[in-house]
Amino acid sequence: MSVAKPGFRHPEAQKNKLGHTRKAYEGAISTLCAGCGHDSISSAIVTAFFEMSIEPHRVAKLSGIGCSSKTPAYFLGRSHGFNSVHGRMPSVATGANMANRDLVYLGVSGDGDTASIGMGQFTHVVRRNLNMIYVVMNNGCYGLTKGQDSATADKGSKSKKGAPVSLESIDLCEMAIQLGAGFVARGFSGDKKQLVPMLKAAIAHKGLAFVDVISPCVTFNNVPTSTKSYSWVRDHMEATQSFDFIPLMQEITTEYPHGTATPVALHDGSIINLYKREDKEIISSRRQAIAALEETKEDEQILTGILYLDPDSQDTHEILGTTDTPLNTFGEKELCPGNDVLQAYNDSLR
Amino acid sequence: MRIERVNDFVVRFANVNGSGSASANNLFAKVVYRLGVPVSPKNIFPSNIQGLPTWYEVRISEKGYQGRRGGVDFTIAVNGHTMKQDYEMLMPGGYFLYDSTRPLPDNFQRTDVTVIGVPLTQLCNDEFSDPRLRQLLKNIIYIGALASLLDIGLEPVVESITKQFSKKPKLAEPNIRALELGFNYAQANHQDMCGLSIRRSDAVGNRILIDGNSGAALGALYAGATVVGWYPITPSTSVVEAFERFAGRYRIDPETGKKLYAVIQSEDELAAIGIAIGGGWNGARSFTATSGPGVSLMNEFLGLAYFAEIPVVLINVQRSGPSTGMPTRTQQSDLLSCAYLSHGDTRNVILIPSDPYECFQMTADAFDLADRLQTPVIVLSDLDIGMNDHLCQPFDWDDTRTYDRGKVLNTDELDTISQKWGRYLDIDKDGICYRTLPGTHPEKGAYVTRGTSHNEFAAYTEESAAYERGMKRLLVKWETARHLVPEPEIIIKDEKAPMGVLFFGSSTYAAHEALERLEENGLTLNSMRIRSFPFQKEVFEFIDQHEIVFAIEQNRDSQMKILLAGECDISPGKLLPVTNFNGLPITATMIINQIHTALLARGRTNLTTAVQREAIS
Numbered sequence: 001m002s003v004a005k006p007g008f009r010h011p012e013a014q015k016n017k018l019g020h021t022r023k024a025y026e027g028a029i030s031t032l033c034a035g036c037g038h039d040s041i042s043s044a045i046v047t048a049f050f051e052m053s054i055e056p057h058r059v060a061k062l063s064g065i066g067c068s069s070k071t072p073a074y075f076l077g078r079s080h081g082f083n084s085v086h087g088r089m090p091s092v093a094t095g096a097n098m099a100n101r102d103l104v105y106l107g108v109s110g111d112g113d114t115a116s117i118g119m120g121q122f123t124h125v126v127r128r129n130l131n132m133i134y135v136v137m138n139n140g141c142y143g144l145t146k147g148q149d150s151a152t153a154d155k156g157s158k159s160k161k162g163a164p165v166s167l168e169s170i171d172l173c174e175m176a177i178q179l180g181a182g183f184v185a186r187g188f189s190g191d192k193k194q195l196v197p198m199l200k201a202a203i204a205h206k207g208l209a210f211v212d213v214i215s216p217c218v219t220f221n222n223v224p225t226s227t228k229s230y231s232w233v234r235d236h237m238e239a240t241q242s243f244d245f246i247p248l249m250q251e252i253t254t255e256y257p258h259g260t261a262t263p264v265a266l267h268d269g270s271i272i273n274l275y276k277r278e279d280k281e282i283i284s285s286r287r288q289a290i291a292a293l294e295e296t297k298e299d300e301q302i303l304t305g306i307l308y309l310d311p312d313s314q315d316t317h318e319i320l321g322t323t324d325t326p327l328n329t330f331g332e333k334e335l336c337p338g339n340d341v342l343q344a345y346n347d348s349l350r
Numbered sequence: 351m352r353i354e355r356v357n358d359f360v361v362r363f364a365n366v367n368g369s370g371s372a373s374a375n376n377l378f379a380k381v382v383y384r385l386g387v388p389v390s391p392k393n394i395f396p397s398n399i400q401g402l403p404t405w406y407e408v409r410i411s412e413k414g415y416q417g418r419r420g421g422v423d424f425t426i427a428v429n430g431h432t433m434k435q436d437y438e439m440l441m442p443g444g445y446f447l448y449d450s451t452r453p454l455p456d457n458f459q460r461t462d463v464t465v466i467g468v469p470l471t472q473l474c475n476d477e478f479s480d481p482r483l484r485q486l487l488k489n490i491i492y493i494g495a496l497a498s499l500l501d502i503g504l505e506p507v508v509e510s511i512t513k514q515f516s517k518k519p520k521l522a523e524p525n526i527r528a529l530e531l532g533f534n535y536a537q538a539n540h541q542d543m544c545g546l547s548i549r550r551s552d553a554v555g556n557r558i559l560i561d562g563n564s565g566a567a568l569g570a571l572y573a574g575a576t577v578v579g580w581y582p583i584t585p586s587t588s589v590v591e592a593f594e595r596f597a598g599r600y601r602i603d604p605e606t607g608k609k610l611y612a613v614i615q616s617e618d619e620l621a622a623i624g625i626a627i628g629g630g631w632n633g634a635r636s637f638t639a640t641s642g643p644g645v646s647l648m649n650e651f652l653g654l655a656y657f658a659e660i661p662v663v664l665i666n667v668q669r670s671g672p673s674t675g676m677p678t679r680t681q682q683s684d685l686l687s688c689a690y691l692s693h694g695d696t697r698n699v700i701l702i703p704s705d706p707y708e709c710f711q712m713t714a715d716a717f718d719l720a721d722r723l724q725t726p727v728i729v730l731s732d733l734d735i736g737m738n739d740h741l742c743q744p745f746d747w748d749d750t751r752t753y754d755r756g757k758v759l760n761t762d763e764l765d766t767i768s769q770k771w772g773r774y775l776d777i778d779k780d781g782i783c784y785r786t787l788p789g790t791h792p793e794k795g796a797y798v799t800r801g802t803s804h805n806e807f808a809a810y811t812e813e814s815a816a817y818e819r820g821m822k823r824l825l826v827k828w829e830t831a832r833h834l835v836p837e838p839e840i841i842i843k844d845e846k847a848p849m850g851v852l853f854f855g856s857s858t859y860a861a862h863e864a865l866e867r868l869e870e871n872g873l874t875l876n877s878m879r880i881r882s883f884p885f886q887k888e889v890f891e892f893i894d895q896h897e898i899v900f901a902i903e904q905n906r907d908s909q910m911k912i913l914l915a916g917e918c919d920i921s922p923g924k925l926l927p928v929t930n931f932n933g934l935p936i937t938a939t940m941i942i943n944q945i946h947t948a949l950l951a952r953g954r955t956n957l958t959t960a961v962q963r964e965a966i967s
Contacts, residue, residue, distance in 0.1 A: 057796060060632070060788040073798055073810070080788035081798035082631060084624070085654050091579065091621035095628025095636060096788070098577045098612040103789050121624070124617040316614075323608040327576040328633035328787065332753050334610060335574035337600040339747040342572070346744040349558045350384070 037189030037215030068110030068137035087118025090125030105132035140228035147220030158225035182313035183209035354545035357412035368400030374489035417860030494532025562735035565706035567592035569713030579625025589639035619644035637663035653692025661720035679933025680733035683905035781827030835882035863938035
């Protein structure tokens with residue numbers, strides 16, 4: 001069941017540039033467990049789209065199957081959604097994006113949905129560099145089937161069930177960097193201050209923006225021995241860099257001292273300001289970005305922030321050379337070559 | 351005794367895969383076609399790129415029979431590995447052309463065939479020095495010899511070569527030279543050796559010679575397909591390759607040079623259908639093309655498209671299963687799986703073309719039907735129609751035709767509808783509801799598409815009554831589909847005839863030939879060619895009207911018979927199976943023999959005399 005939210009809002013609620021309040025970006029009431037990390041991410045998504053002043057109906061939200069994939073019902077209620085089949089959100093998103101390149105595509109998946117059954121689709125949508133935001137709500141376990149370890153659960157980590165994970169974990173960010181995503185970031189559902197600008201930067205990025213968000217499962221995987229628990233992540237989080245995201249045309253306000261920032265311009269004119277000079281090198285080099293991830297892991301830390309960025313990568317449409325007008329707007333006039341062409345073709349066979 | 355026939359025989363080329371024989375052999379078929387003589391070439395090829403045996407069997411038939419005939423009258427044996435086998439299968443009285451650069455082995459001792467030696471290798475090596483060219487031109491030399499032996503003459507072949515190389519006349523020269531070598535050699539050494547000949551005719555009429563996959567690709571192009579997801583698999587690969595070729599020619603924005611289509615070669619068939627579904631959901635006409643193993647992989651997604659009601663077109667070019675089966679051999683064995691593809695109660699609209707023209711037409715229609723019915727539509731072709739050239743009526747397109755995009759609400763309509771819109775609300779009582787596309791309206795029409803059960807307003811529900819209502823409405827839609835899909839082609843020769851035959855797809859050629867041969871021998875059978883699923887009432891009426899109906903199909907288990915028995919109340923035993931599942935196209939003789947055997951077994955001897963005669967002859 002989905003439950004609609006009460007409609008009442010404060011009459012003087014803040015409005016964005018489109019004149020919408022935050023309400024225009026909300027969805028139905030969540031049916032996930034109280035305290036679920038995913039709800040925080042949903043809320044961050046609402047904030048990011050609200051603050052970016054994106055028309056909600058110009059967003060298409062797609063998901064696979066699992067707890068994470070239920071969340072599109074809980075945000076952006078004015079957007080079309082597609083809750084597809086397990087692990088196959090990337091292909092549906094690809095087809096949808098090919099049909100209409102003018103919408104913003106937000107794919108939501110989980111660690112089971114992406115790192116196991118959907119691994120093939122994940123790797124190939126990244127290779128294609130589809131223009132979309134790909135969010136993984138990563139809790140290291142299968143929630144809906146009651147807590148089995150997933151492929152991102154760290155080796156040695158113990159969930160509520162108590163047995164240590166015996167297999168190596170898959171680092172989706174490392175894979176995304178290796179496979180050519182232009183934007184790779186890792187966040188934590190418990191750190192909205194970092195997550196919201198991260199999502200905003202992902203939205204502004206053209207091409208595939210991969211955002212892995214560690215999102216504790218309060219029911220099955222939030223014991224202190226789990227590396228995906230709130231306490232563990234809080235104690236072991238290390239931000240790559242401090243950064244601001246400045247959308248195009250927005251007044252620059254920053255919490256960091258002036259003159260220390262290295263700006264990186266995104267395709268739409270937005271700017272990401274990095275506040276440690278050396279990070280510019282690291283995040284623009286695949287090799288260094290992967291090394292940074294591995295080094296932090298060796299120190300039993302979790303590296304968060306924007307991990308890799310190539311603002312100029314070509315997206316699928318540019319690679320294919322498709323026309324700028326959305327393909328779903330064409331009719332027989334543009335698409336059908338007509339009978340004369342067909343008759344000439346017949347003749348060519350004779 | 352040697353076979354003496356004009357415009358009615360079978361020529362078989364035995365080659366090695368990857369030796370460049372295909373273009374030479376195609377040239378031969380094209381020349382016969384251009385002489386106005388009906389021709390039906392079939393590639394019998396291995397799942398291999400180089401080195402394994404491959405055959406190209408050309409049936410020449412003034413009467414226009416295009417099914418495989420069986421038996422070979424003239425063999426061109428240029429594959430040493432299969433030479434003995436090729437020699438043995440030649441009909442008594444037939445002709446055996448071989449490369450006499452090396453002598454025939456001692457165990458080639460048949461006295462009932464005419465052996466024709468042409469020193470292909472020697473002629474070729476004496477004339478040409480480039481090793482790559484040598485390999486290709488050796489094939490042209492035997493075409494030259496055939497031009498002499500079959501009384502075609504040099505000129506029609508030269509004409510075809512010149513046409514083929516019109517853009518690269520330099521390449522035509524050595525080809526024509528090779529052709530002359532073979533022709534002159536046969537003229538000088540084998541005058542009057544061969545009793546088979548090809549004579550110019552007007553039996554082809556205005557028909558074209560083309561493969562069904564090209565037809566399907568053109569159909570998709572003309573119907574306005576813009577999003578394609580695919581994964582290469584024999585024998586469907588050439589559908590998308592042809593689509594890309596045509597689209598590259600006719601779908602480029604002249605101002606920007608950019609494409610009005612997006613073809614994505616995906617990581618697997620799961621993604622291929624996912625892409626097509628995503629495109630269909632978002633308002634672009636989308637399709638994928640695959641074969642049996644791919645269909646199995648697409649199973650889950652097809653159920654989603656059925657249940658969530660998303661238009662998508664799937665072209666299934668069938669091959670021999672199960673599993674990898676015989677990937678380069680034909681069959682009609684995916685009928686049942688496609689009809690009920692996916693878990694749960696599902697049923698899918700199927701269109702069944704029987705020649706390249708119908709591949710074109712039905713593929714184009716499939717997009718209208720998918721949009722109208724908001725459901726997957728499967729075009730069920732097969733390797734024989736898809737990859738072999740067939741004579742068929744020329745393609746045509748009605749320029750006044752518009753695309754039926756079905757029930758899609760635009761911004762204005764969303765603003766003006768009076769009642770509350772529900773994605774799965776059956777306003778018109780035809781089982782088809784109104785859908786909206788993402789991005790249409792700032793406030794109205796958004797919903798979540800899902801494979802989980804949903805109510806009329808697309809909200810997730812596990813309420814039994816809502817689920818049942820939805821499932822029952824899909825049956826209402828199924829009834830609507832029944833009136834929209836192509837009708838069967840029924841030929842009633844005799845209102846009182848107790849027996850009929852039914853068939854579909856690529857079995858049509860052999861079925862028509864069998865019916866004609868039986869009728870010439872005094873046994874008249876009514877016939878029905880089924881062209882779609884769901885079946886219309888005409889299909890049931892035809893079966894009802896007869897005591898016995900033979901179901902001719904190319905699979906082991908008589909899948910059409912099973913499907914018909916399940917879909918309508920037919921008394922068991924009324925449908926008698928006539929099948930071939932050996933991977934080669936069914937022949938008229940196979941059909942006649944099986945009808946004969948079945949009738950004998952039922953003690954219908956009074957009906958079988960004609961059949962008997964025919965079967966024995």
